[in-house]
Each structure stands twice: as C-alpha cells, then as structure tokens.
Amino acid sequence: MAETPLPFHAERYELAGGAAVTSLTPLSAADAATLGPMFASIDPWARLGLTASAMTAFLNGGGDGALRYRIGVGGALAGAVVVRPHWLAGPYLATLGLVPRCQRQRLGHSVMGWLEAEARRAGARNVWLCVSAFNDAAIGLYRSCGFEHVADLDDLIKDGERESFMRKRLAAAKAG
Numbered sequence: 001m002a003e004t005p006l007p008f009h010a011e012r013y014e015l016a017g018g019a020a021v022t023s024l025t026p027l028s029a030a031d032a033a034t035l036g037p038m039f040a041s042i043d044p045w046a047r048l049g050l051t052a053s054a055m056t057a058f059l060n061g062g063g064d065g066a067l068r069y070r071i072g073v074g075g076a077l078a079g080a081v082v083v084r085p086h087w088l089a090g091p092y093l094a095t096l097g098l099v100p101r102c103q104r105q106r107l108g109h110s111v112m113g114w115l116e117a118e119a120r121r122a123g124a125r126n127v128w129l130c131v132s133a134f135n136d137a138a139i140g141l142y143r144s145c146g147f148e149h150v151a152d153l154d155d156l157i158k159d160g161e162r163e164s165f166m167r168k169r170l171a172a173a174k175a176g
Contacts, residue, residue: 008067008085015110016062024108027068027080032059033166035080043131048158058082060097062148066094071102071111078102081111089171090124091115096138104137112145119170133162142166 005011013024036056039045045055059080061068071079079098085091093115098107119127130153131138147166156163 001053003070008083008091013114015114016101022078023072024069024081024111024114025072027059027070029060030068031070032056032068034077035059035097036046038099044135044138045097047134048132048161049105051068052081052155062082063170071098071107081115083115085118087128088126089163090126090128091119091122093127093129095102108138109140109145116145116168116170125170127170129166130156130163131166132157133164139164 003069011025015024019163033056036054036059037052039059040050040055054163059068059082061082064084064116065086066082066084069081069083070077071081077099080095081093082095082096083091084094096108096111109139116127127147129142129147131142133152145168147168149164150167153163153165155161
C-alpha cells in the first residue's frame with residue numbers, strides 16, 4: 001500500500017468539480033514563463049503595476065518556502081496557485097491565478113476546496129489570504145468559501161491601493 005504524502009507534498013492532486021479533469025502538479029519554469037506575462041496583463045496584477053518579469057520571477061520561486069502548483073484542466077495550462085504551507089497556524093494562499101478563458105468555471109472553488117482539505121490534513125487552525133479590495137470577483141469567491149475579512153492593509157503592494165486580509169477558521173482538531 002502506498003504511503004500517503006504529507007499535506008501539500010503530493011506530486012499530483014486531482015481536484016473535484018468541473019467537467020474536465022483538473023489537476024495540480026509542480027509549476028515548471030516553462031509554465032511560469034507562459035503565465036508571468038499573461039497574469040501581468042490582467043487585473044489585479046496589471047492594476048498593481050506588476051511586470052511580466054516580476055510575475056515570472058515570483059512564479060519561478062526561490063527560497064521563500066512557498067509551494068507552486070500548475071493548475072491543469074484536461075491537460076491544458078489553466079493557471080497557478082502558490083501556497084506558503086506554514087504561516088500563522090495554517091497555510092497562506094499567496095496567489096491564485098487563472099487564465100481568462102478558465103475564469104468563472106468554478107475552478108477557483110475547486111482549488112480552494114483542495115487548499116482547505118490539505119490545511120485540515122495538516123491540522124491547521126486557519127487558512128489566510130490577501131486580496132486586492134477592488135477585486136470583487138475574487139472577494140466573492142473567497143467569501144463563498146467561508147473566508148472573513150480580518151483587516152484592511154493600505155498601500156501594501158501599491159500606494160493608493162488597499163488589500164483585504166482574510167481568514168477562514170478551521171475547526172480545531174479533536175484530541176484523540
């Protein structure tokens with residue numbers, strides 16, 4: 001019998017929901033090179049002034065402890081999710097980005113369901129994220145997944161812009 005990997009450490013995840021098979025696999029440099037310019041050209045990243053090179057470098061990673069996954073739908077590149085698995089008593093969602101053709105198809109809900117399931121497997125008490133206050137679609141997604149506003153963070157990424165710090169509290173693990 002195969003041993004179950006630690007939370008956030010499988011080489012491949014199959015996600016529930018949607019008509020096509022949605023999977024998470026490690027994000028490659030080629031994926032980052034494709035997604036970096038694409039993400040930089042759409043909001044929230046375009047409005048925040050993040051360049052294609054900055055987005056590509058972030059997606060490529062480098063010593064920040066975050067895990068980067070390729071979101072695939074039917075084998076095609078659909079986006080990326082970046083998670084810091086160990087933050088404030090739970091994981092922090094650093095980025096969830098979907099290419100425009102894959103938005104509004106419940107893929108975000110599938111990824112958020114995966115994130116919460118892995119957090120619960122890890123015994124986390126919280127799941128955290130920051131979202132641009134102008135990003136109504138993302139805020140709606142996160143609220144529908146049970147996240148609550150915790151604080152406003154003015155001028156965090158760009159002067160004159162506000163980020164909404166959000167948390168989902170998970171039920172405390174029961175002592176066995």
